[in-house]
Amino acid sequence: MVKIKTILTILIYCICILGVAPVFLYLDVICRLIFVTSLIAGIIFDRKGRHYIHGLALTILSIVFFFYYALRISSDNLVSPAINILVTLLSVRLLTEKTGRNCMQIAVLSLFTLAGSSLVNLGITFLLHLVLFLLCIAVFLVFQTFYATGINTAICVPDLKKIAATALSMPLISLPLMLVFFMIIPRTEYPLWNFLNSSGQKVTGFSEKVQPGSSTGVSESKNVVFRAQSRRLADKDLYWRGIVLDTMEGKTWVRSSVREHENTFVEKGSTVHQTIFPEPNTSPYLPALNLPVNISGVQAGRDPDYTFVRRQSRQKRVKYDSVSVLADFIGIHGRINKEHYLRTPAGTSRRIMSLAQKISLEGTTDEEKVMRLGQDFVTRKLSYTNNDLPRSEDPIDEFLFSNKAGNCEFFATSFAQLLRVMGIPSRLVGGYYGGTYNDMGGYYLVTEDMAHVWLEAYVDGKGWLMIDPSRFATNYAQRENRFGTGLFKDVRLMMDALGYYWNQTVISYDLEKQVQVLKKTNDAVRGLRFSFESRKLIYFVFPPFLCLLFIILRKKFRYTSLEEKILRTFIKKLRQKYPDARYGPDTGLHDMVKSIDDPAARQFVEYYAGVVYRDRKLKRNEYDRLRELADRI
């Protein structure tokens, strides 16, 4: 025998863990500590059967926690304090005795916390937690009912299994319904998630300015920036163009607000189609494989430097299609405003100036000068690093001549700056380099740590030539594989593929898609035509279906003799009037009418016995008479 109370206690702890787990990492450290302590203390109290903290003290504690977090709520920070309030209230409840009322409170608070988790994380793990939560809560509610009725306080294991199976079948049946409701429940055009996380929320994306020397290190965050569905490409082609930074403001490269009018073109080359699914971000720039020539599916404009700027509301989860040409340069018809691309900040170091002068003298054409500069970078034995970056007054000078180690920002900015000093127009291109191809999903996964800066140098007669100075680093090859290896990589990619499909089917399912689905369904129903193949299918499916239908109907409406037919009518009428009238193997017709006081019924039975229990079939007039008697009941 198993005590129902024990089952309920175990289930309530499972429920509260499932509710809090998805938000645990987003909670304050204090809140996390409170929850874990309460959970352990609650289990100990329950095992000992004694709850040491008085109810009043717990109520006061709840109020204190409530006000502590409630005072932190602001229009910018609404979700986090609300979730912390829920978890602290839940923690306090865990310390109390697990009475029916308290258990229900714990279940409700856990449910709210789980619902709140969708405001901080839209990952597929939410679905997993939700399903497990529903299973637990269904079983909990059923056992709670058993406990509340008080018929039994303990149940034997076979009965327990039957009850649990019945309880589990409830959420399992409701899961398909959940899918239907997901499809049809109306959605707002502007999702709640965007409203509640309008600011203060960490978003992914590249920086709109490059400032080497502003920090000593760069984060190696594995947060997904976007996924790009495309065919597999060579690693050298995986440059994702985002933004062009054409102006130097002191040590910082920014994008000028005025666009230069350039008549640009891209020569024909290998074309790559991609469908890009960016994670929510605030950046208006749409990354796509270098060089993107067209982006559709989202309202965006193309600048002459092949930067695509989004015009739609920000941070909404969107997808867009891009067509890119794998080209190394952007052609120019006519001239460019060279003066704009040659501006250098005042105070460029002497060493940089003399280096630029030296290389300028070595080459005759712009193209040759660029090549010479590249060679100079190689001979300098510069190394690529994301740590201990130069932070002096002139970080570029430090990078080139003393430290000789830096990240892509140092490589690109120093190269571009040198080019400008040498009289060759240059600009930086910000975006991403690399991508982990997910074979399961058929897409490239691009993470934050793949953010990259390279540059474009203007060469007369050719146009904007793409150069990645980071490739001149002695250790650049080691940077290639940053996604792990072996089993870890496989598991991570598999999980990412699940997340990808989750985002595609669930998270990005909005009002627009809902209307599309309805429209498609409507069109499909209207234009229903049977092809030859589907006709063949009908030939195979329809006859067995008809046979089955015939068997079922035959069983239900099989041929019955007049005697049986009238007897059925009589019993049916009798049972309608007298629900407990019994007729069966151990109760004859006479016994049945004896238990009820109905003259018509008695008359029927007497007449029936007289005409049926003979060595002949029932006559039509006899049947009519019996029918008349049955109708009188």
Added chain:
Amino acid sequence: MAISGVFGWLNIRRIEFSVELPDEIYDGRDTLVTIRLENRKKFIPSFLIRAEFTGVRTGFTMIPRNSVEKAAVSAKIHGRGIKKIGEATIASCFPINFFIRYKKFIITEEYVVFPAPRDCNVPPGLGQKGLLREPFSRVKGSDGDVLKIIDYTGNEPLKLIHWRLSAKHEGFKVKEMASSANEPVILDLECLPGGSLERVVSCGAFLVNRFIRQNRPVGLKSGTVFISPDTSRTHRLKLLTQLAVYGKN
């Protein structure tokens, strides 16, 4: 919520209610009533069914599919006579205690409630007012009336030898006596003590049970109804039934 509603509906569906009552039910006395619930569903069991009839309640944790569960409960049924079970209810808050579903049954089955036996201080001796002695008892004994004179066979006790008659005959003559203990009794309801009708029938029920327990044949006379004395259980129930309906028509 909708799914739980369907489960609640299925849970109470196709359950048949019936009651098994004992042969002897006495007015206002504790009686063991068996409530029988039959789950006629082919695939699913029923849980947490509460059954109620005439103020008697009992609970069933589970009734497996296609099976019968019984529960015996103590009940007090008031008022003698022939009664109908009438309305019975089953209810269940399964699965999640938010709503309670009910199902009512109208049961026309009848049962008899006998008057509560009450001692009316009638001494065991015969010839009292209200008790009629049958003229000739056929049951042999040693302390009753003389039934007949028979020849002495050697088995009879010496005290039964009729000395005076034996002197007039060649052999010994013995008296064959009736038994006063098993002397048949006929209860005349109009003569029974008690005052009120209910007291009279209660007294009658008490005497019927007492005499039959003593293996003494009891008969009944009430108005035009006359039931010959007997000692069987069926006979006792017949007498008690007669007492239950006495004065009810």
